[in-house]
Amino acid sequence: MKQKRFISRIEEIILLSIWRLQDNAYGITIQDEVIRATGKSWLTGSIYASLSRLLKQGLVFSIEGEPRAERGGRRKIYYKLKPEGQRALLAVKRVNSLIWSGIHKLEIED
Amino acid sequence: MSNISFPKIAAWILERMIEPNVRYSAAGDFEERFNAIAREKGLLIARLFFWSQIPILFPSFINNQIYWSVEMIKNYFKTTIRNIVKHKVFSFINIFGLAIGMACCIVIILFVREELNFDRYHENANQIYRIASQRIQPSNSKPTTRSHYNIAPNLINDFPEVEDAVRLIKHNGFVVSYGDKRLTINPLYADPSLLEVFTFPLIRGDKKTALQDPNSVVISEELAERIFGAKNPMGEILVIHSQSSKYDLKVTGILKNIPYNSHFTFNFLAPMEHLKSRYENNRYPSCTTYLLLNENVSPEEFEKKIPNFVEKYLEERYASALKYFLQPLTSIHLHSDVALEIGQNSDISNSYKLSAVALVVLLIACFNFMNLSTARSSQRLREVGVRKVVGAGRGQILRQFLGEAIFLSFIALLFAVILASLFLQFFNSYMNRHLTMGFNENLVLYAGLAFLAVIVGFFSGAYPAVFLSSFKPVDVLKKDFKKGTMFGVFVRKGLVVVQFAASLVFIIGTIVVFQQLNFISKKDLGFDKSHIIKIPIYKDRKFTQRSEWIKSELSRNPNILSVIVTVDSPGTYGGNPTQCSPEGSSDDEFVKLNQLMVGEDFFSFFGIDIIDGRDFSKQIASDVDSAIILNETAVKRLGWTDPIGKQIRSDDFDKARTVIGVVKDFHNASLRQEIRPSFYVYMPDWLDCIFLRVRPNNIQETISFLEKRWLEFPTHLVFNYRFLDDYLETSLYKDEKKTSNVFKFASGLAIFIACLGLFGLALFTVNQRTKEIGIRKVLGGNVAGIVFLLSKDFIKLVLAANFLAWPVAYIVMNRWLQDFVYRIRIDIWMFLFSAVIVLVISFLTVSYQTIKAAIANPVDSLRYE
Numbered sequence: 001m002k003q004k005r006f007i008s009r010i011e012e013i014i015l016l017s018i019w020r021l022q023d024n025a026y027g028i029t030i031q032d033e034v035i036r037a038t039g040k041s042w043l044t045g046s047i048y049a050s051l052s053r054l055l056k057q058g059l060v061f062s063i064e065g066e067p068r069a070e071r072g073g074r075r076k077i078y079y080k081l082k083p084e085g086q087r088a089l090l091a092v093k094r095v096n097s098l099i100w101s102g103i104h105k106l107e108i109e110d
Numbered sequence: 111m112s113n114i115s116f117p118k119i120a121a122w123i124l125e126r127m128i129e130p131n132v133r134y135s136a137a138g139d140f141e142e143r144f145n146a147i148a149r150e151k152g153l154l155i156a157r158l159f160f161w162s163q164i165p166i167l168f169p170s171f172i173n174n175q176i177y178w179s180v181e182m183i184k185n186y187f188k189t190t191i192r193n194i195v196k197h198k199v200f201s202f203i204n205i206f207g208l209a210i211g212m213a214c215c216i217v218i219i220l221f222v223r224e225e226l227n228f229d230r231y232h233e234n235a236n237q238i239y240r241i242a243s244q245r246i247q248p249s250n251s252k253p254t255t256r257s258h259y260n261i262a263p264n265l266i267n268d269f270p271e272v273e274d275a276v277r278l279i280k281h282n283g284f285v286v287s288y289g290d291k292r293l294t295i296n297p298l299y300a301d302p303s304l305l306e307v308f309t310f311p312l313i314r315g316d317k318k319t320a321l322q323d324p325n326s327v328v329i330s331e332e333l334a335e336r337i338f339g340a341k342n343p344m345g346e347i348l349v350i351h352s353q354s355s356k357y358d359l360k361v362t363g364i365l366k367n368i369p370y371n372s373h374f375t376f377n378f379l380a381p382m383e384h385l386k387s388r389y390e391n392n393r394y395p396s397c398t399t400y401l402l403l404n405e406n407v408s409p410e411e412f413e414k415k416i417p418n419f420v421e422k423y424l425e426e427r428y429a430s431a432l433k434y435f436l437q438p439l440t441s442i443h444l445h446s447d448v449a450l451e452i453g454q455n456s457d458i459s460n461s462y463k464l465s466a467v468a469l470v471v472l473l474i475a476c477f478n479f480m481n482l483s484t485a486r487s488s489q490r491l492r493e494v495g496v497r498k499v500v501g502a503g504r505g506q507i508l509r510q511f512l513g514e515a516i517f518l519s520f521i522a523l524l525f526a527v528i529l530a531s532l533f534l535q536f537f538n539s540y541m542n543r544h545l546t547m548g549f550n551e552n553l554v555l556y557a558g559l560a561f562l563a564v565i566v567g568f569f570s571g572a573y574p575a576v577f578l579s580s581f582k583p584v585d586v587l588k589k590d591f592k593k594g595t596m597f598g599v600f601v602r603k604g605l606v607v608v609q610f611a612a613s614l615v616f617i618i619g620t621i622v623v624f625q626q627l628n629f630i631s632k633k634d635l636g637f638d639k640s641h642i643i644k645i646p647i648y649k650d651r652k653f654t655q656r657s658e659w660i661k662s663e664l665s666r667n668p669n670i671l672s673v674i675v676t677v678d679s680p681g682t683y684g685g686n687p688t689q690c691s692p693e694g695s696s697d698d699e700f701v702k703l704n705q706l707m708v709g710e711d712f713f714s715f716f717g718i719d720i721i722d723g724r725d726f727s728k729q730i731a732s733d734v735d736s737a738i739i740l741n742e743t744a745v746k747r748l749g750w751t752d753p754i755g756k757q758i759r760s761d762d763f764d765k766a767r768t769v770i771g772v773v774k775d776f777h778n779a780s781l782r783q784e785i786r787p788s789f790y791v792y793m794p795d796w797l798d799c800i801f802l803r804v805r806p807n808n809i810q811e812t813i814s815f816l817e818k819r820w821l822e823f824p825t826h827l828v829f830n831y832r833f834l835d836d837y838l839e840t841s842l843y844k845d846e847k848k849t850s851n852v853f854k855f856a857s858g859l860a861i862f863i864a865c866l867g868l869f870g871l872a873l874f875t876v877n878q879r880t881k882e883i884g885i886r887k888v889l890g891g892n893v894a895g896i897v898f899l900l901s902k903d904f905i906k907l908v909l910a911a912n913f914l915a916w917p918v919a920y921i922v923m924n925r926w927l928q929d930f931v932y933r934i935r936i937d938i939w940m941f942l943f944s945a946v947i948v949l950v951i952s953f954l955t956v957s958y959q960t961i962k963a964a965i966a967n968p969v970d971s972l973r974y975e
């Protein structure tokens with residue numbers, strides 16, 4: 001299947017976080033991972049808009065975990081990458097490496 | 111434990127803000143996060159965190175909402191456009207009908223807005239009041255705009271509440287000349303404060319000094335251009351010819367043209383000083399006075415002080431007989447009902463009437479929309495079904511169809527604006543208005559129109575939307591779904607009946623108004639008004655004194671049958687009510703008779719028979735001061751059997767007058783009044799107008815003779831003539847003419863829109879029954895039978911409309927006719943005639959479709975699909 005459009009940067013970061021977290025990727029861990037990776041404080045809610053979009057695009061899917069007391073008796077919802085998600089990540093990686101290739105002296109010396 | 115402290119409200123809000131597909135996981139995550147923070151940093155911080163999520167999430171929430179609604183709207187839009195294009199005829203009927211209805215509304219909104227804004231452009235509009243007076247002794251008479259000449263300066267002196275005051279007197283038909291140019295104008299004489307109290311800006315000159323010099327004049331831009339052309343008018347000298355003298359006036363200012371929405375307008379403004387000697391000691395109220403009250407002065411309080419003031423300044427005899435009261439400037443145009451107005455006023459009831467008419471026309475158009483949308487609902491049922499199956503709620507369908515209606519109504523609005531600018535030209539010329547609808551000066555109006563479009567769309571779309579969204583998908587998608595419910599059909603028929611009933615009312619109204627106007631113009635007024643030319647000459651006293659010479663000069667022309675010079679013609683003025691004491695009654699016994707003045711040969715010229723006694727005669731000198739002629743009604747009122755030789759006394763006469771004759775009754779006033787008991791006195795020296803009876807076959811020739819001859823006459827007057835019959839009709843029945851025009855226009859539009867709707871319905875029904883028609887034909891049905899079958903349903907509705915329309919029309923038109931003493935009876939033929947008109951028009955409308963269907967080859971119709 002041909003990729004319609006490249007995923008956005010935030011989508012890329014979230015997809016990578018989910019991939020990295022493997023079996024433990026749910027809302028909170030994803031947020032923490034994103035914060036760790038980018039060094040910026042991401043808001044809980046802003047993760048969900050992207051997650052929702054990724055779900056709709058069919059790049060990720062969700063599975064239910066066990067109900068937990070600290071979640072008000074709700075189940076954890078884990079997210080996992082679909083093959084399409086992996087393909088989308090690879091596509092942006094390729095683009096990234098292509099557009100970065102041959103660029104060496106970008107660093108600014110303080 | 112954690113459940114108690116968890117902020118439920120915030121959680122509820124947050125959940126709603128998050129996309130449904132991740133809502134569940136987010137809710138859990140939020141609560142987990144909350145508990146973690148509560149453990150580490152305390153409950154308060156956790157709560158703060160939780161609540162702060164709401165505003166933080168808000169931007170992305172809005173973003174998402176818009177994204178998805180835009181997607182949906184795109185889809186709705188697409189289906190709407192497709193529907194419009196696919197069903198061109200129906201879309202045209204809907205849009206065009208609505209556009210006509212809206213265009214009527216736009217014109218009427220413009221009209222009503224101007225009516226309401228009359229005189230409000232003055233900066234001090236809310237502080238300006240007019241003093242009106244009413245004679246209350248010996249009996250209440252109609253109030254007039256006139257007040258005494260001297261009260262303005264006295265009011266300023268006596269009352270600190272009065273900041274300023276202006277007196278006005280308007281004269282008609284003066285001639286002004288500049289070099290060879292002569293123009294007839296209506297000068298306004300006013301105090302210099304006019305320019306300060308009212309907001310009449312000057313283009314040139316200074317409003318403080320422009321009228322200070324008694325020999326100055328301020329003219330309007332438009333008049334300046336007519337007189338001076340491109341030349342600078344400032345400082346030029348104009349000669350004004352008043353009745354008996356002429357004087358020079360120097361132009362000291364140019365007025366911006368007076369806005370049309372003023373209850374009085376003028377283009378020639380001269381200082382009051384010129385009229386001072388004439389009016390200063392007048393015992394009667396003779397000028398119009400406007401007061402500028404200080405801010406915060408209550409007009410009611412001030413009004414209470416006026417009676418004392420009147421007593422102080424007027425002779426007792428007049429003070430007790432007269433009442434003064436205040437009229438706010440802004441209410442004069444619509445609410446003042448007093449005599450001797452300086453301009454043409456209107457009445458608020460006009461605005462109501464016209465608004466009602468416009469609303470009815472718009473309503474008829476909205477009904478079209480409702481009818482066609484519900485009738486054609488079967489064509490959209492599949493769409494509704496599919497939408498519902500893939501998850502659309504009833505609310506969404508409802509919104510879709512409402513949105514569609516509003517969209518259509520906006521398209522209609524675009525056309526309406528174009529149509530309105532066309533209508534406006536007719537309206538302006540019929541109603542004598544100067545309404546415009548330029549975009550820049552009417553921004554508020556256009557905003558209001560957008561609102562109107564939404565309302566109209568909502569009103570006409572609501573019922574179809576509810577109707578369409580109510581279907582169950584399973585029923586709809588089943589193939590043999592029977593479209594339309596009994597209720598739907600009933601509503602549709604009801605709406606058609608109402609539409610045609612409204613059209614019928616308008617048509618009956620048109621007929622009644624037309625008949626009444628016809629009746630008035632044909633009615634024998636008791637005098638002969640045909641082929642009479644009227645030339646007013648009272649503005650040149652020197653000329654009028656040569657009446658004998660004028661008569662002999664003009665009667666030399668063979669086309670002029672007879673000439674008189676007299677006060678005025680019959681038919682214009684009902685006379686001045688005068689208290690008379692007839693012979694044989696005691697001193698305090700009075701009879702009220704209307705007094706009229708007539709000149710030489712008045713009765714014989716107008717063909718009024720003297721049925722007893724004799725006419726006034728120039729040879730008998732005593733006729734001027736001691737003779738009187740009565741009309742039949744007056745004789746009846748006095749109860750005299752042999753009136754000739756009896757005497758009548760009155761305060762108005764210098765001595766008792768003897769009855770020398772009785773004339774046949776004739777109509778001295780308009781046909782709204784009955785013939786009143788009247789008497790005529792002889793005034794051979796009052797020579798206001800020339801009346802010529804001319805030969806009917808050479809009228810053009812006669813007029814060009816008069817025009818040419820006039821130039822040699824010793825007068826400054828411009829040749830100005832009217833045909834009497836024409837003049838009487840236009841000046842007395844102006845309002846009725848307007849009503850008649852409005853009715854004609856409205857009934858035309860109403861029936862047109864209603865027929866558009868009917869056409870649409872017929873088209874639809876015929877399409878639905880194509881197969882049925884084909885089968886009928888195959889089985890031997892003939893064309894006439896099929897046409898009848900198809901038309902029957904519609905004709906029934908139109909007939910039913912009569913039952914609704916007749917009583918309404920009867921009540922409304924009967925009320926209108928009450929204004930006339932001499933009126934037609936509303937006859938059954940008027941109803942039948944309108945019924946036939948509507949029936950024929952609607953039958954023709956429907957028959958286009960039905961005949962087309964009936965003559966179609968059954969092979970084609972049966973193969974269809």
